[in-house]
Amino acid sequence: MKKFIFPLVAVLGFAACTPENDNPMGDVTGGDEIKLTMKSLSIDTRAPFTGQIVEQNALLARVLCSDKSDDYTKEVDDRDNGFINFTAAATNTGFCQFDGTKIGKFFPQGVSTVYLCGLYPNPEETFWTNNGTTATCTFNGSHDVMYAPEVTTVKKGAVGTLAFTHQMTKLEVKVQAADAASATAWGDITSLTLTGIQTKDSAAAAANVNSVATVDLAKGTTSFDTPVASLPFYNMTDATTYTNTAVTTLALSETPATNAVAYTICEAITADGGTDNEFQLAITTENRTEPTYILVNLKEENNTADYGESTAGQSFTVNLTFSATEILATASVEEWTPQGETNVTVE
Numbered sequence: 001m002k003k004f005i006f007p008l009v010a011v012l013g014f015a016a017c018t019p020e021n022d023n024p025m026g027d028v029t030g031g032d033e034i035k036l037t038m039k040s041l042s043i044d045t046r047a048p049f050t051g052q053i054v055e056q057n058a059l060l061a062r063v064l065c066s067d068k069s070d071d072y073t074k075e076v077d078d079r080d081n082g083f084i085n086f087t088a089a090a091t092n093t094g095f096c097q098f099d100g101t102k103i104g105k106f107f108p109q110g111v112s113t114v115y116l117c118g119l120y121p122n123p124e125e126t127f128w129t130n131n132g133t134t135a136t137c138t139f140n141g142s143h144d145v146m147y148a149p150e151v152t153t154v155k156k157g158a159v160g161t162l163a164f165t166h167q168m169t170k171l172e173v174k175v176q177a178a179d180a181a182s183a184t185a186w187g188d189i190t191s192l193t194l195t196g197i198q199t200k201d202s203a204a205a206a207a208n209v210n211s212v213a214t215v216d217l218a219k220g221t222t223s224f225d226t227p228v229a230s231l232p233f234y235n236m237t238d239a240t241t242y243t244n245t246a247v248t249t250l251a252l253s254e255t256p257a258t259n260a261v262a263y264t265i266c267e268a269i270t271a272d273g274g275t276d277n278e279f280q281l282a283i284t285t286e287n288r289t290e291p292t293y294i295l296v297n298l299k300e301e302n303n304t305a306d307y308g309e310s311t312a313g314q315s316f317t318v319n320l321t322f323s324a325t326e327i328l329a330t331a332s333v334e335e336w337t338p339q340g341e342t343n344v345t346v347e
Contacts, residue, residue, distance in 0.1 A: 058085050058086060058087045059085070059086040059120065060083055060084075060085050060086075060098075060120075060121075060122045061083065061084050061085075061086060061118045061119065061120050061122065061148070061162075061164070062082055062083055062118065062119040062120070062122050062127075062128050062135075063082060063083065063084045063095065063116055063117070063118050063119075063162070064082065064116065064117050064118075064119070064130060064135070064217070065077070065082070065095075065105055065114055065115070065116045066114065066115050066116075067108065067111045067113070067114055067115070068115065069115050069150065069152075069218075070115070070133060070150065070217055070218035071132055071133055072115075072117070072130055072132055072133070072135075072217060073130075073132035073133075075130070076105060076107075076108060076111070076114055077105040077106050077108065079097075079103055080097050080098075080103075081095045081096060081097050081103040081104070081105060082095070083095065083096050083097060083098055083122065084096065084118075085100055098122070098124075098125040107155055111155075112154060112155040112156075113152060113153070113154050113155070114152075114153050115150050115151070115152055115153075116150065116151055116152075116153060116162065117147070117148055117149060117150045117151070117162075117217055118146075118147065118148030118162045118164060119135055119137075119146075119147060119148075119215065120144070120145070120146040120147075120164060121143050121144060121145070121146075123143070133216070133217055133218060134214050134215060134216055134217060135214070135215045135217060136212060136213065136214045136215075137212070137213055138211055138212050138226070139168070139211060139212075139213060139265070140211070140231065140232070141194070141231035141232050141233070141234060141246075141264040141265055141266065142234050142242075142244050142264075142265065143168075143265060144166060144168055144170070144265050145166075145167045145168050145213045145215075145222070145265075146164040146165060146166055146167060147164065147165060147167055147215045147220060147222065148162040148163055148164045148165075149163070149220040150217065150218070150220075165312075165313060166312065166313035167213060167215070167222040167268060167312055167313075168213075168265045168266065168267065168268055168312070168313075169265065169266050169267065169268045169269070169311040169312065169313075169314055169315075169316070170263060170264075170265050170314070170315040170316070171194065171233075171263060171264050171265075171266065171279065171315075171316050171318060172236070172260035172262070172263045172315060172316070172317045172318070173192065173233060173260055173261060173262045173263070173281075173317075173318045173319075173320060174257035174259070174260050174261065174317065174318070174319045174320065175189065175250060175252060175257060175261060175320045175322070176252075176253070176254065176255070176256060176257045176319070176320070176321050176322070177252050177253055177254045177321075177322045177323075178254065178321055178322060178323040178324070179254050179323075179324075180253075180254050181324055182254070182322050182323050182324045183252050183253050183254055183322070185287065185324050186252055186285045186286070186287055186288060186322050187252070187285045187286025187287040187288075188249055188250060188251050188252050188285060188286050189247065189249065189250035189251075189252055189283060189284070189285050190248060190249060190284045190285055190286060190289075191247060191248065191282070191283070191284045191291075192232075192233040192247045192250065192262055192281065192282075192283055193230040193231065193232055193233060193281065193282045194209055194230060194231045194232075194233065194264050194266055194279060194280070194281060194282075195209065195229065195230045195280050195281065195282040195291075195293065196208055196209065196279065196280030196293075197209055197210075197266065197267065197269060197278070197279060197280070198269060198276065198277070198278055198279075208227050209227060209228055209229070209230055209231050209266065209267075210224035210225055210226060210227055210228075210266075210267045211226050211227070211228045211231070212224065212225050212226035213267070222268070222312075224267035224268075230282065231264050231266055232246035232247065232264065233246070233247045233262040233263060233264045234246055234247065234262060234263055234264065235247055235250075235261070235262060236259070236260050236261055236262060236263055238259060239259040239260065242263055247262050250262065252285070252322060257319065260317060266279075268310060268311050268312035268313075268314075269310075269311050270309070270310050270311070271298050271306070271307045271308050271309060271310075271311060272306075272308060273305075273306050273307065273308020273309075274306055274308070275297060275306065276297070277295040277296060277297045278296060278297060278298045278307075278311070279295075279296040279298075279318075280293055280294065280295055280296070281293070281294040281296065281318070281329075282294075283320075283327065292327060294320070294327055294329050295329075296318055296329055298311070298316055
C-alpha cells in the first residue's frame, strides 16, 4: 500500500508495505509505503512553541493532500486524517487525526501523483477552513500563521519537502519608567493592545487591525482582512516563553528592562521606509485609565534608518519608556532572532 508521510523538512525514503498498513477503504493500489526523514529544525519565536521540534515539543500541522495541483477541494483518502505531528529529526512521520491517532493516507487507485501543502498553527481541529484553492483562519494575536508551499509526491520515486515560512509579524514590548516618580505617576500597566496598523494619527483609530488570514494555496501568498478594534498583547514570562494570557497587569519600575514582557502577532505589512508610522498601541495604567495611544515607526537594526521592507517573518522589539509626561517608544527589526529595537517615550 502507498502511505503519505511528511515531516516539516523531509527527505524521501521507501520501505515495504506491511499488512497492518492496509487501507480499509479499499480504494488504493499496491506498492511501497512512502516515508520521509525530518531534518533537525528549530523555529525559535513561534508563540507559544519555542526551541527544537522533538517528541516532547512537537509541531502539529494541517497538511492538505489532493490529486490536483493547487486545488484541494477534494482531499485524498479523507478520514479526518489531515494532520501530521512533526517530532524529532530522522523520524518517519505519517498522517494522523487531530488527536494524534495515526491513520495514514494512501494513493487512490489510478492516481500516481499527489500534491501536498502545510498549514500552521492548529490550536483546535477547525482552526483552518479549506476553501479548495485558499485556506483561511481567524487569529487573535497569539497565533503564528505559517504556510508550506505545495510539493509533489509521485508513486515509486517521489521527492518532496515541506518548508514552512512565517506569514505574520511579531511585536515584543519592553517597559521601563524613567524614574521612581514616573512609575508612581503612571502606576502599573493594566492593558496593552494593538489598535492601529499604518496609522498616522495618535488617537482612537477606526478598526483597521485585521483578524483573518487567507493563504492562496497556488501562489503561496497571504492576505489579511476582517478588521477588529484591537488585538491583545500577551504575557511573556521570560525572553523565550510565550503565554496565551492577555496582559491585564504589568509592573512598571525604573529598573532597566532586560527582557520583553509582552508580545502580539499581527498581519504582515510593507513598511514605507520613511517617517510614516507602522503600528499604533493603546495603553492604560492604574492611574491613567483612559487609553494613551503610542505611534511606532519601525527602525532598522541598531535603531538607525527607517525600516522599509515587508514585515512578514520579522520580529520587532518596542521599548516603552514612561516619563512623568510622556511615553517614549523605539522599535527595531528582528528576523525571528534579536537584531534591533525601537524606542518610544510614553507621555
